[in-house]
Amino acid sequence: MKKNDFKNQVIKIILGLDGRVLFSEYVWHDVKIQPEYWSKRLVLIYRLGRINLYYSKKNSLRKKLWRKIYLHLNLKITEGKLNSHIPASAYIGQGSKFFHPYNVIINSHSYIGGNSVFRHNVTIGNVGNGNQDSPHIEYGASFGAGSALIGPIHIGHHSKVGANSVVTKDFPNYSVIVGAPGKNINKD
Structure with missing residues (x-):
């Protein structure tokens, strides 16, 4: 098993993903290309919210937990520090x-x-x-x-x-x- 495949499997288990998205391609690629520190945080929070909204297994405890984490990060960093509003939808x-x-x-x-x-x-x-x-x-x-x-x-x-x-x-x-x-x- 390749290193990236193993990482994707672990992240799928942690986030409760349903298998339609590869985390390393969907999130990490976009985070890496950002030009500055806060841009990376903004994109990471947005992509986590999008994954939680559209790609997590329905009604799982992990989905509810990660939803709370996303909402907290969105409130504190995206809306608090950056004064931006970019909803996951x-x-x-x-x-x-x-x-x-x-x-x-x-x-x-x-x-x-x-x-x-x-x-x-x-x-x-x-x-x-x-x-x-x-x-x-x-x-x-x-x-x-x-x-x-x-x-x-x-x-x-x-x-x-x-x-x-x-x-x-x-x-x-x-x-x-x-x-x-x-x-x-x-x-x-």
């Missing part, structure tokens, strides 16, 4: 990086593709008033500091959202979005 694809992960707010119904880049003060959310429609952002997006994406919008893959931009409408692939309201300045 929000989808953030693998390979995404958080540079300076402070004040990052992501709605629980958001979908963000893999290899995205987040900077501080990014807000991705709905319009409120009971409307839970949230942004759908494709693979490889980049979000500048202070950018906000609001409402049921679709942002194409490899798009870039500039600093302090406010995006409230759809944009195609390879867009470069700047300003408030956001405008695509990529002419290609």
Whole structure:
């Protein structure tokens, strides 16, 4: 048995996983690529919450125990120290990086593709008033500091959202979005 296979088996037993996810690929890969100390903690807590929510065996004592640990870590580190809100029900694809992960707010119904880049003060959310429609952002997006994406919008893959931009409408692939309201300045 390989060393990684043994580690995955031990972690499956400890966390009560149902076998659909390899912990070393799903969690450790994303933690290792993070650029700073607090980014690693943020991603680890998010991935643990996501595993607990979707990949743990139903109604097990371990699931309840790890849920309490996740909620405690989320409250103390993600919301307490980093002032960020990233619920486990929000989808953030693998390979995404958080540079300076402070004040990052992501709605629980958001979908963000893999290899995205987040900077501080990014807000991705709905319009409120009971409307839970949230942004759908494709693979490889980049979000500048202070950018906000609001409402049921679709942002194409490899798009870039500039600093302090406010995006409230759809944009195609390879867009470069700047300003408030956001405008695509990529002419290609």
